[in-house]
Amino acid sequence: xxxxxxxxxxxxxxxxxxxxxxxxxxxxxxxxxxxxxxxxxxxxxxxxxxxxxxxxxxxxxxxxxxxxxxxxxxxxxxxxxxxxxxxxxxxxxxxxxxxxxxxxxxxxxxxxxxxxxxxxxxxxxxxxxxxxxxxxxxx
Numbered sequence: 779x780x781x782x783x784x785x786x787x788x789x790x791x792x793x794x795x796x797x798x799x800x801x802x803x804x805x806x807x808x809x810x811x812x813x814x815x816x817x818x819x820x821x822x823x824x825x826x827x828x829x830x831x832x833x834x835x836x837x838x839x840x841x842x843x844x845x846x847x848x849x850x851x852x853x854x855x856x857x858x859x860x861x862x863x864x865x866x867x868x869x870x871x872x873x874x875x876x877x878x879x880x881x882x883x884x885x886x887x888x889x890x891x892x893x894x895x896x897x898x899x900x901x902x903x904x905x906x907x908x909x910x911x912x913x914x915x916x917x
Contacts, residue, residue: 783817787833789844789858796863797842803834804856806849807906815851824849826860828899828906830914841866841914843907846899869911878904 787804789797804815807829831844847860878901885897 783854785815785817785853786855787858788856789831789842789860789863791860791863793862796860797833797858799833799835801833801835805830805832806844806858807831808849815856818853819851821853822851824851826858828903830906830910831858831863841910843869843910845903845906864907864910866911866913866915869907869915871908871911874904874907874911878908 784800784802785804787797787799787801788795802816806813806815806824807827808824809827813824826844826847826849828845829843831842833840843862843864843866844858844860845862847858849856849858881897881900881904885894885901888894888897
């Protein structure tokens with residue numbers, strides 16, 4: 779994109795530096811909904827929900843799954859700290875479907891609110907992984 783300013787996008791998990799690149803747009807899922815970030819965005823810290831992380835480099839978009847975490851935004855930089863991050867091709871859809879079924883059963887049989895909360899979060903993560911893999915997988 780001619781004339782657009784680039785920002786640094788870094789995504790890290792406890793296991794690896796997942797993304798470290800320049801881009802001109804980042805889209806994240808937050809508890810308030812989807813947020814688009816471009817160069818010059820107001821500094822902010824956002825809590826993330828499991829879902830799609832999308833970024834643009836010129837005319838090309840790249841998509842990934844990011845689990846719960848947070849993002850710090852500065853004028854020229856977005857840093858995402860997440861429990862997990864995966865490219866669509868890395869997601870095992872059958873494993874995610876099994877997790878969804880297992881946690882739905884756990885939720886339905888739960889005798890405490892704590893178990894329900896954990897199962898609900900696991901179901902949200904599994905649904906997001908399935909969505910990202912089935913919608914954005916390239917091979």
